[in-house]
Structure formats: structure tokens, C-alpha cells
Amino acid sequence: MFLNFAVGKVEKQLLISSRNLEFFTNGYRYLIQILPAAVVAPMYFSGKVEFGVINQSVSAFNHILGDFSLIVYQFQAISAFSAVIDRLGEFDDVLDSSNGKGHRDSKEEIQLSFFLISCSNGLHSNGSMPLSKRVKLLHVEHLTVQTPSEATLIKDLSFEIFEKDHLLVTGPSGSGKTSLLRAVAGLWSFGNGAITVYVRAGGDLDIPHSADVVSHEVASINETVGNSTGRRNSEGVIFLPQKPYMVLGTLRQQLLYPIWTEDSDNLSDGAKQSDSLPFLTRARDARCVNEKPKKPTSDDLIQVLNDVSLGHLLSRFDGLDSTHEWSSVLSLGEQQRLAFGRLLLSKPTLALLDESTSALDEANEANQGKLEMPEKTMGSKNLMGPMPE
Numbered sequence: 001m002f003l004n005f006a007v008g009k010v011e012k013q014l015l016i017s018s019r020n021l022e023f024f025t026n027g028y029r030y031l032i033q034i035l036p037a038a039v040v041a042p043m044y045f046s047g048k049v050e051f052g053v054i055n056q057s058v059s060a061f062n063h064i065l066g067d068f069s070l071i072v073y074q075f076q077a078i079s080a081f082s083a084v085i086d087r088l089g090e091f092d093d094v095l096d097s098s099n100g101k102g103h104r105d106s107k108e109e110i111q112l113s114f115f116l117i118s119c120s121n122g123l124h125s126n127g128s129m130p131l132s133k134r135v136k137l138l139h140v141e142h143l144t145v146q147t148p149s150e151a152t153l154i155k156d157l158s159f160e161i162f163e164k165d166h167l168l169v170t171g172p173s174g175s176g177k178t179s180l181l182r183a184v185a186g187l188w189s190f191g192n193g194a195i196t197v198y199v200r201a202g203g204d205l206d207i208p209h210s211a212d213v214v215s216h217e218v219a220s221i222n223e224t225v226g227n228s229t230g231r232r233n234s235e236g237v238i239f240l241p242q243k244p245y246m247v248l249g250t251l252r253q254q255l256l257y258p259i260w261t262e263d264s265d266n267l268s269d270g271a272k273q274s275d276s277l278p279f280l281t282r283a284r285d286a287r288c289v290n291e292k293p294k295k296p297t298s299d300d301l302i303q304v305l306n307d308v309s310l311g312h313l314l315s316r317f318d319g320l321d322s323t324h325e326w327s328s329v330l331s332l333g334e335q336q337r338l339a340f341g342r343l344l345l346s347k348p349t350l351a352l353l354d355e356s357t358s359a360l361d362e363a364n365e366a367n368q369g370k371l372e373m374p375e376k377t378m379g380s381k382n383l384m385g386p387m388p389e
């Protein structure tokens with residue numbers, strides 16, 4: 001607010017200076033137009049110069065005037081530009097200073113780590129996972145979540161999540177459900193404790209699929225993955241907020257976000273897989289999340305749109321390659337269903353759903369729940385239908 005006030009004041013002063021300058025220049029303009037005539041005319045009458053010289057000097061003065069006026073007439077735009085630069089500069093300073101303050105003792109921050117594990121291949125023929133071979137996907141240890149003003153929302157929370165688990169988080173409004181999900185997604189660091197997300201490797205690591213052993217073994221390859229919050233997408237973690245982010249671009253790009261953000265328009269149908277949407281119909285034991293999933297074909301995208309009951313968008317908006325302001329032309333419920341489409345396409349290991357079906361009617365909500373979900377879903381105030389086995 002202070003910043004706005006200060007910048008507003010500067011802008012106002014610049015505007016006043018620009019008006020003064022314009023007024024001054026208008027006076028100067030009239031003066032400079034009559035000046036050559038006033039100086040050269042007596043010389044003409046005394047026979048020192050010819051008549052044409054009067055015209056030549058008026059035109060030369062006008063030329064000079066035009067050049068100087070450019071600065072005057074652009075002064076307002078230049079001053080507005082300068083105010084914007086000032087504003088951005090101050091904003092940058094504020095960010096720098098808050099980052100400086102943010103360098104708290106590492107014990108006062110939530111530690112988020114990613115650990116590499118091997119692909120799971122221990123499913124029964126019916127697709128179920130033997131308990132002894134269940135792989136741990138998330139480990140939250142002594143997590144305390146706070147607000148920036150250090151009010152404690154969650155205290156000393158510990159839990160583990162294994163493959164095929166789903167966790168529903170409920171609680172009163174303002175109790176910190178969203179903050180917990182943000183912390184797991186690496187978007188919230190106020191508090192302390194440790195969160196470990198176990199991500200899958202390409203299958204070349206021969207680590208036993210016992211939860212206890214995994215946590216021990218992967219510690220040795222921590223350096224391979226490192227502690228990082230910047231690799232959330234590539235590590236197979238997706239966070240669906242209540243109001244999904246709609247990217248600028250085509251309907252196709254909406255669906256391909258966030259995994260395939262580049263080159264989305266050049267999607268090749270030639271790359272079509274033999275089975276349509278295998279990830280919707282098959283167990284995903286053969287997949288490793290840090291291998292980027294194959295880019296979906298147009299048919300896959302259309303199928304996913306139908307699965308989330310958005311098939312009608314294709315005729316309404318003239319196909320997958322139409323561009324609109326999607327956050328304006330789609331209802332919140334449609335945006336949420338589109339976000340579910342992204343989830344189905346990107347096949348994350350860990351999906352964090354924060355009221356992501358809050359704007360859906362019961363039928364659609366149940367429909368999202370029936371779709372093949374990622375191996376672990378953590379939902380906040382989640383009203384989804386029955387989770388698949």
C-alpha cells in the first residue's frame with residue numbers, strides 16, 4: 001500500500017512536470033516560429049539576404065523544434081515507463097529483503113526431499129499389491145506447519161503412505177488442510193519436520209520392494225536426486241488446487257500442461273500408441289514416473305475429454321486447437337474437470353487434490369472418482385466418489 005502510494009505520488013509529480021514542460025514548450029514553439037522571421041526580416045529589408053533565406057531559416061528552426069518536441073510529447077509516456085521501472089525495482093527489493101529474512105535456520109523450515117526408488121513389479125495377477133512388497137511413496141515425520149506469522153496450524157504430524165493408498169484429509173475451515181498439501185507439494189516451507197517423497201527410477205536399481213528396506217536403501221542414493229522443490233513435476237507429483245491454473249493457448253495445451261508445455265501444437269498423431277489410453281485401463285506397474293510419459297495423441301486427448309465429461313467443448317470451441325481465454329469461458333466446474341484430464345494424462349505417482357471437485361455436481365464428482373487414479377491420492381476435503389482398488 002505504501003509502495004502504491006509512493007509510486008502514485010511520483011507519477012503525479014511527473015505528470016505535473018510534464019504538463020509544465022508542455023506548457024513551456026508551447027510558448028517556446030510560438031517564440032521560435034516568429035524568431036527567425038524577426039531576425040532575418042530586417043536583414044532582408046536592408047538587402048543583406050534574399051527573401052528565400054527567410055523561408056529557409058523558418059524551416060530550419062521548425063525542424064529543430066520538431067526534434068526537441070519529440071522528447072516533450074513523449075515525456076508523459078517516458079515518465080509512466082520510469083514509474084513502472086521504479087515500481088518493479090522496489091518490488092524486487094522487497095522480494096530480496098524477504099528472501100533475506102527467509103534464510104532462517106534450516107531446522108525452522110520444512111525439509112522436503114526426493115528419494116529415488118526402483119520400479120515396482122511385484123503385483124499379483126489380479127493387480128493387487130502384496131503387503132510385504134508395498135513401496136513407500138511418502139513419509140511425513142514430525143511435521144509442524146505454521147503460517148508466516150508463526151501461528152501453528154499442524155503440530156508434530158507423522159504418517160506414511162504406500163503404493164495404492166489414498167488419504168482423505170478433513171477438518172474445520174482454517175485448520176490447515178490446504179497448508180499441509182502445499183507443504184507436501186513443496187509450496188509451503190513455514191514450520192519444521194521432514195517430508196520425503198519417494199520417486200521411481202528407470203528400473204535399473206535393484207532395490208527390494210519392502211517398505212522398510214526401501215527407506216534404508218534409497219538414503220544412499222539421495223545425492224542422485226537431491227533435495228529439490230524445483231523438480232516436482234518431473235518427480236511425478238501433481239497438486240490440483242481448487243481453482244486450476246488455465247494456461248494461455250489452445251485447448252490441447254490446456255490438457256498437456258504441465259508435462260508437455262513445449263511443442264504442444266506439433267503433436268504428431270503418427271506417434272499414436274497401439275492401445276488407446278492404456279493408462280486408463282491398465283495397472284501401471286511397468287511405468288516409472290521420472291521417465292516422461294509419452295506425449296498423448298489427439299485421439300488420447302479427445303478420449304480424456306470424454307472421460308471427464310468435457311467432450312462437448314470440442315464442438316463448442318471448434319476443436320483442440322482453438323484458443324480462448326479459458327479461465328473466462330469455462331465454468332469453475334469445467335476448469336476442474338479439465339485439470340482432472342491433465343492428471344489422467346500426466347500419470348503422477350502422487351496427486352494432491354485440494355477441494356479439486358468442489359464445483360462439480362454429484363454425478364460429475366462421482367465420475368471423476370471412478371476414473372483410474374494415480375497410485376496415491378491425497379485429498380483435502382475431498383468429496384470424490386469411490387476410489388478404484
Ligand SMILES: Nc1ncnc2c1ncn2[C@@H]1O[C@H](COP(=O)(O)OP(=O)(O)OP(=O)(O)O)[C@@H](O)[C@H]1O
Nearest residue numbers: 147148149153171172173174175176177178179180
Ligand atoms: N499465505 C498465507 N499467509 C498467512 N496465513 C495464511 C496463508 N495461507 C493461509 N493462511 C492461514 O492459515 C490458516 C490455514 O489455512 P488453510 O488454507 O490451510 O486452511 P484450510 O483448512 O484449507 O481451510 P478451508 O477449509 O477454509 O479451505 C488460515 O487461518 C489461513 O488464514
